Amino acid sequence: MYPKNCWYVAAHANELTDxxxxxxxxxxxxxxxxxxxxxxxxLEDRCPHRLVPLSTGTAVDGEVQCGYHGIRFGADGFCTHVxxxxxxxxxxxxxxxxxxxxxxxxxxxxxxxxxADEDLIPDIHWLDAPGWASTTGHLHxxxxxxxxxxxxxxxxHETFIHKHTIGNDSVADSPAITNIIDRRVxxxxxxxxxxxxxxxxxxSQGHDRRINRWQIAIYMAPxxxxxxxxxxxxxxxxxxxxxxxxxxxxxxPETDHSAHYIWAVARNFRLDDDALxxxxxxxxxxxxxxxxxxxxxxxxxxxxxxxxxxxxxxxKIDAGPVAGRRLLEAMIRQEAEDPRYxxxxxxxxxxxxxxxxxxxxxx
Ligand code: FES
Ligand SMILES: [Fe+2]
Numbered sequence: 049m050y051p052k053n054c055w056y057v058a059a060h061a062n063e064l065t066d067x068x069x070x071x072x073x074x075x076x077x078x079x080x081x082x083x084x085x086x087x088x089x090x091l092e093d094r095c096p097h098r099l100v101p102l103s104t105g106t107a108v109d110g111e112v113q114c115g116y117h118g119i120r121f122g123a124d125g126f127c128t129h130v131x132x133x134x135x136x137x138x139x140x141x142x143x144x145x146x147x148x149x150x151x152x153x154x155x156x157x158x159x160x161x162x163x164a165d166e167d168l169i170p171d172i173h174w175l176d177a178p179g180w181a182s183t184t185g186h187l188h189x190x191x192x193x194x195x196x197x198x199x200x201x202x203x204x205h206e207t208f209i210h211k212h213t214i215g216n217d218s219v220a221d222s223p224a225i226t227n228i229i230d231r232r233v234x235x236x237x238x239x240x241x242x243x244x245x246x247x248x249x250x251x252s253q254g255h256d257r258r259i260n261r262w263q264i265a266i267y268m269a270p271x272x273x274x275x276x277x278x279x280x281x282x283x284x285x286x287x288x289x290x291x292x293x294x295x296x297x298x299x300x301p302e303t304d305h306s307a308h309y310i311w312a313v314a315r316n317f318r319l320d321d322d323a324l325x326x327x328x329x330x331x332x333x334x335x336x337x338x339x340x341x342x343x344x345x346x347x348x349x350x351x352x353x354x355x356x357x358x359x360x361x362x363x364k365i366d367a368g369p370v371a372g373r374r375l376l377e378a379m380i381r382q383e384a385e386d387p388r389y390x391x392x393x394x395x396x397x398x399x400x401x402x403x404x405x406x407x408x409x410x411x
Pocket of ligand 1: 098100116118119
């Protein structure tokens with residue numbers, strides 16, 4: 049269902065403190081905490097003494113202390129202290145996971161430890177680049193993570209699921225162009241010239257004058273999605289006047305039927321506007337919960353039917369999601385054939401890819 053030899057996002061960097069933070073990723077329970085030097089520790093959530101979750105305990109002096117008998121382990125997984133005795137056994141050691149902190153995110157490598165190469169971390173620099181500000185959040189979805197990727201590659205659903213926030217008829221009515229880049233990235237582009245602004249856009253621009261809008265959904269397997277949301281009032285120039293938002297949707301599988309939806313919406317305007325930030329958070333959280341309600345219902349239905357393949361009815365809007373599934377399946381297949389295979393970095397952040405003109409995408 050998912051490749052292992054790649055970086056996954058475990059959390060936003062600001063979610064981690066010197067307290068224990070438990071999160072299941074790829075069916076593996078992990079605990080995280082910040083060590084004394086501010087680094088990040090990631091250990092299997094399992095005490096090797098009597099197999100109690102270490103998350104029952106607490107972080108003490110940069111180490112984890114099990115909640116049952118107080119045995120302590122360091123960030124390297126080695127036992128450091130057993131109450132009532134002078135020596136600590138060198139084995140067994142708790143499993144550790146490679147972690148990295150980049151773009152204000154905590155990354156974890158769940159595959160073969162010696163393959164964890166930080167150069168393979170996708171470039172999502174908008175989250176910490178000058179000229180951009182981000183609104184961030186985390187949601188828990190009780191559905192197969194692949195359904196969320198499908199949803200993000202077919203934004204025609206905005207018209208129906210999100211009619212009170214980001215959608216109106218113009219979205220589903222406008223055709224989309226799908227491209228596959230370097231066999232790693234799917235890009236779906238839709239232009240919506242001279243339309244009424246949906247509520248979210250009226251809020252962002254501070255008035256309800258008509259807009260030229262476009263949206264570009266970019267996906268890289270296993271679960272990295274970026275949507276470019278571009279718009280400007282029809283009486284301004286696209287290049288000079290346009291306001292841009294880049295929602296980053298990072299989908300990390302928790303179990304076979306649940307996922308972490310770690311999101312950040314970067315914008316290139318009104319960078320220090322806290323009121324806008326708070327408003328955006330409320331609207332975005334509401335919007336993604338609209339997706340969640342629908343996708344959880346879909347997952348329940350699919351499970352009841354033994355997880356059949358979808359779509360079962362052919363529609364043009366499926367070009368993006370179907371291409372995305374193919375790239376994901378290829379990545380999983382390559383890893384199954386060669387357990388040392390790691391997918392190469394992709395041009396997710398390449399501005400030429402993001403801003404490729406619609407006419408060029410259509411060629
Ligand atoms: S079970 Fe963890 S210290 Fe005994
Ligand atoms: Fe949606």
